[in-house]
Amino acid sequence: MSSLFSPLHLREITFTNRAWVSSMCQYSATDGVVGDWHLVHLGSFATGGAGLVMVEASAVSPEGRISVYCPGLWNDTQVRAWSRVTNFVHSQNSKVGIQLAHSGRKGSTTAPWDDHLIASAEEGGWTAVAPSAIAFQGYPVPHALSAAEIEDIITSFADAARRAVKAGFDLVEIHAAHGYLLHQFLSPLSNERTDAYGGSFENRIRLLCETTQAVRESIPSGTPLFVRISATDYAPGGWDLEESIELSAALGNLGVDLIDVSSGGNVAGVKIPVGPGYQVAFADEIRSKTNIPTSAVGLIVEPEQAENIIASGKADATMLARAMLRNPRWALNAAEQLGDYIAWPPQFERARTLLD
Numbered sequence: 001m002s003s004l005f006s007p008l009h010l011r012e013i014t015f016t017n018r019a020w021v022s023s024m025c026q027y028s029a030t031d032g033v034v035g036d037w038h039l040v041h042l043g044s045f046a047t048g049g050a051g052l053v054m055v056e057a058s059a060v061s062p063e064g065r066i067s068v069y070c071p072g073l074w075n076d077t078q079v080r081a082w083s084r085v086t087n088f089v090h091s092q093n094s095k096v097g098i099q100l101a102h103s104g105r106k107g108s109t110t111a112p113w114d115d116h117l118i119a120s121a122e123e124g125g126w127t128a129v130a131p132s133a134i135a136f137q138g139y140p141v142p143h144a145l146s147a148a149e150i151e152d153i154i155t156s157f158a159d160a161a162r163r164a165v166k167a168g169f170d171l172v173e174i175h176a177a178h179g180y181l182l183h184q185f186l187s188p189l190s191n192e193r194t195d196a197y198g199g200s201f202e203n204r205i206r207l208l209c210e211t212t213q214a215v216r217e218s219i220p221s222g223t224p225l226f227v228r229i230s231a232t233d234y235a236p237g238g239w240d241l242e243e244s245i246e247l248s249a250a251l252g253n254l255g256v257d258l259i260d261v262s263s264g265g266n267v268a269g270v271k272i273p274v275g276p277g278y279q280v281a282f283a284d285e286i287r288s289k290t291n292i293p294t295s296a297v298g299l300i301v302e303p304e305q306a307e308n309i310i311a312s313g314k315a316d317a318t319m320l321a322r323a324m325l326r327n328p329r330w331a332l333n334a335a336e337q338l339g340d341y342i343a344w345p346p347q348f349e350r351a352r353t354l355l356d
Contacts, residue, residue, distance in 0.1 A: 002338040003310040004303070008051070008317060010257045010293070012222030013170050015095055015317070017051035017342070018310050019331040022297050022319035023099040023173070023228075025056045025066060027111040032059065032072030033081045042085050045324060046092035047345050049331035053089050054319070055082075057101035057175050060156040064102035064181070067109045068124040073100065073160040079167045086168030092345065097171040098164045099228065100157055100215070104181030105130035105142040105190070131184050131191040131198060131207075137268035150197060150207060153181070158214040165219055172219055173226035174212060178265030182208045183230055186247070187239040187266050205247050209254060216255040226295075227251050228260035231282035234270040241282060249290045258293040259286055260319065274298075277305060284314040295319050303334035 005017040021042075028037045038055070045053045059065040059072040072078055082098070089096040108125040109117055117138060119125030129149070130142035145153070161172050176182035184190040185207045191198050197206050208227070216225055231244040248259045261283040264272050272278075279298035287294040297319035300306050306318040324330050335342045344352060 002307050002335075002340050004307045004318070004338060005335050005340045005342060006310075008293075010171075010224040013095060013224050015051040016093065017049070017331065017335075018317040019050055019306060019334055020052040020295065020317050020319050021045045021050045021054055021324050022321040023054045023056050023175075024321050024325065025070065027067050027069040029069055029071040032062065032065065032070070032074065033078055034071045034085065035081065038071070039085055039088060042096075043088045043092075044328035046089040046094040046096075047348070048324075048327075048329040049335065049342060049344070050094055050324070051331070052095045052097060052171075052317070054097045054099060054173065055085065057099045057103075057180075058160075060100055060102055060153070060160040063107065063126050063129065064153075064156070066101075066103045066107055066180075067111055068119045069111050073098065073163045073167070074156065076163070079163050082164075082167040082169070090168070093343065095170040096168075097173055097226065098167075098169045099173045099175045100160050100164065101175035102153060102156075102181040104128065104184045105134070105136050105139060106179055130181070131193050134190055134192065136179065136190075144193075147195065147197075154207070154211050154214050157211045158218040161215040161218040165223065171224040171226060172215060173228055173260060174208070174215060175228050176208050177228045177230040177260075177262045179230070179267075180265075182211065183239070183266050186229075186243070187233055189233060189235060189238045190266055201243060201246070205250065208247070209250060212251055212254045212256060224257040225255060226258045226260050227256050228262060230265055231261055231263045231279070231286070233267050234264055234272055235267040238267060241285060244282070245286055245289045248286050248292055252290060252292040256292070258295060258316065259283075259290075260295045260297065261286055261315075262297050276301065277309065280309055280314050287313075287315060293317075297321065303337045306334065307338055
């Protein structure tokens, strides 16, 4: 058996393989409710053999959405809609997780293919919030959160986590990457607060740690908890890898089971050395320094590449995004290329061997 298609056990969940689908926004929900697009889009990955299907960033409150078309998990209507997805993914012997998120200052947008960025009030837009009244490039100046509003956000994450379990998700991931709210608190480039949530490293990680503790207490002990982080801002004076290592150790002590390691997103215009597997070294460093399982993401496209990441111990799982969009059956094909014989949906079996 290849390393990529070996099982991984976290708490009470066993993933059949380590070829996982990364969270990818679709901008296709209505009032935060997912529909047929999400069922077919996410279901295709499950029929394609992925060991984990991570659904897109889902807001813990209406104002936590990235766009007016993003999904959420702040009410029971959304729970019922997500249950259709989780039930189908489970029917294909795959696991499904949800990424709980708050967009912060990068919220209240339209869809990326629309002709303008920020949604008006008539389009359902809102005033974005942030740790400090510092705008992301091209966005309006956000409202700086009060201490009471911060407490409400922690509560929203905990409530959404409980709904995630009710909706049938196997795991919960807290989104603290890509310049969204929790990342904004981590970085001194976006957090200029002078209270308990700003300034020192301990203060800047406080919101994420309190959110993590609240979520961990809101889900069953057997349910894995992931956190996605950006390992670096790629900017002088910003969040960096050394802080990510220290943060990851703290999160492990709070009951986090895996760090989903990405990078960037909080500072516009920085130079990011994009290339095949360009973020794998961050996952490797965090894993080796903390002994906490990690997943690697970022231009992982070839089966041999993913296999090497797992076999060499650089990460415990691979997250694929664009490669899965191009081919939702990526995992089935990867197993064939690596010489593994894994279960296919019976409806696909006649395609396993092509006749001349």
